[in-house]
Amino acid sequence: MLRDITTIVFDVLGTLVDEPGGLRIAIEEAGGSPRDADELLGVWQRHIEGEQRRIARGERDYVDSGILDREAATRVAQTAGITDAATIDRLATATKRLPAWPDSCEGVARLAARFHVLGLSNANPESLRALGEHAGLRWHGALSADAVEAYKPSPRVYRLAVEEAGGDPERVLMVAAHAWDLRGAGDAGMRTAYVPRPVGDPPAETDAFDGRFSTLAGLADALD
Structure with missing residues (x-):
């Protein structure tokens, strides 16, 4: 009780x-193909989860989520061929929206x-x-x-x-x-x-x- x-x-x-739905929208708005959105979302999620585990194991010094999000956005951009800096900057702040x-x-x-x-x-x-x-x-x-x-x-x-x-x-x-x-x-x-x-x-x-x-x-x- x-x-x-x-x-x-x-x-x-x-x-x-x-979270996944909002990130998927942000990835598509950044120029990621809708047919590739799930794959690109996976790139983002695997990076965040993997780096948080590394921090927990003491394999990486603590950094806040904003840094991890920036890293994830960069990986997504590289995978999707997105090169515009302002677009990547906005993608990196997708968690706020x-x-x-x-x-x-x-x-x-x-x-x-x-x-x-x-x-x-x-x-x-x-x-x-x-x-x-x-x-x-x-x-x-x-x-x-x-x-x-x-x-x-x-x-x-x-x-x-x-x-x-x-x-x-x-x-x-x-x-x-x-x-x-x-x-x-x-x-x-x-x-x-x-x-x-x-x-x-x-x-x-x-x-x-x-x-x-x-x-x-x-x-x-x-x-x-």
């Missing part, structure tokens, strides 16, 4: 906004009327602020993993959220479409709720999250 919750922490990329899922704005606003609502993201502070404004997310605040120079699922990132919420992890609910994210939050003592998205990481049979909801409205109903 989800009782005694005071703070709700949302994963942002993939849970509140359609990702679209919200249809139920995200209403769901966040409804929950924010009763709980302290925070975003928690691997995106750097500048990208996170711009994304929140672009997507229309009315949270009370957004925390960037950049503050602890680590990327989720590092325990340091979840501790950042717990500390911001007052220090009691059992009163903090992490909401995500990624099972790996919820496992990290659970290991930090946070309560966990899974909400599926078309691009998420579904739970395994062994995952015992505190709640599973088909929509954010369903989550809000359960917390009423």
